[in-house]
Amino acid sequence: MVIINESDDIYSLIRQNNTYAVRLWLDNTANDIHQSDEHGFTLLHWAAWYGRLSIVQLLLQRGARTNAVNRGDDTPLHLAVSHDHFDIVQQLIKNKAHINLTNIHGNTPLHYACFHRYLSIAKYLIEIGHAALFVSNRYGQTPLDLCSSAEICIQLSDLAKEQGQDEQIIPFEEHDRCPVMPMFDIMGTSSTKSIIDIRELQFEHCLYSNHRHEMWQAVYNNTSIMAKIFKLHHNSYASATFQHEIDKIK
Known part of the structure; x- marks a missing residue:
């Protein structure tokens, strides 16, 4: 029992x-x-x-x-x-x-x-x-x-x-961690309980790119997804605009 x-x-x-x-x-x-x-x-x-x-x-x-x-x-x-x-x-x-x-x-x-x-x-x-x-x-x-x-x-x-590994030492490379953000499941339902790290995404190839953003085909948690990467050095993305972009992706 x-x-x-x-x-x-x-x-x-x-x-x-x-x-x-x-x-x-x-x-x-x-x-x-x-x-x-x-x-x-x-x-x-x-x-x-x-x-x-x-x-x-x-x-x-x-x-x-x-x-x-x-x-x-x-x-x-x-x-x-x-x-x-x-x-x-x-x-x-x-x-x-x-x-x-x-x-x-x-x-x-x-x-x-x-x-x-x-x-x-x-x-x-x-x-x-x-x-x-x-x-x-x-x-x-x-x-x-x-x-x-x-x-x-x-x-x-x-x-x-x-196994074919080269003995030449590979130096440490700093990786920037993705800021905390809501996670959206495959149906587009928001869950503010979870966060993801950008390293959990496997980027396969870029489908489109301009001066504001890039669209990528990627894999997350064994599921094929579309990922939109914003080039945030452009100050045109206020928080409201960014939320609008999230709604469009959903």
């Missing part, structure tokens, strides 16, 4: 590994699968942190954003790797987790796999996910620089080169 304490919030249910209660919570259309706590952790972040495989699978089946970021720019993959949850790493990658996304420190998931000397995860990231081994974080450190095992460094370096 599964006992559900009504005073438990969704984060407590995830921590308790109560998959049945989480499923009931998700079945309630008043609840938002994309909600996050004060630190920007989504339900998928916490499930990955605690290693709750069945809940991770359930959330992914229900459309949780695989590449959502918290306030430190960590994705669920960062957390799954950091806590040595290999099975969840595999699930996230199967669901199109972006392997080389960096957090606020410029670290990729592979940086953490090397730091903790999780050899199996590191190999998987390189072999299956094509994780970059020779890329620097904000402090000029590659994943190899963070690994204290010379033997592991040799194995990973050889593996990366077998």
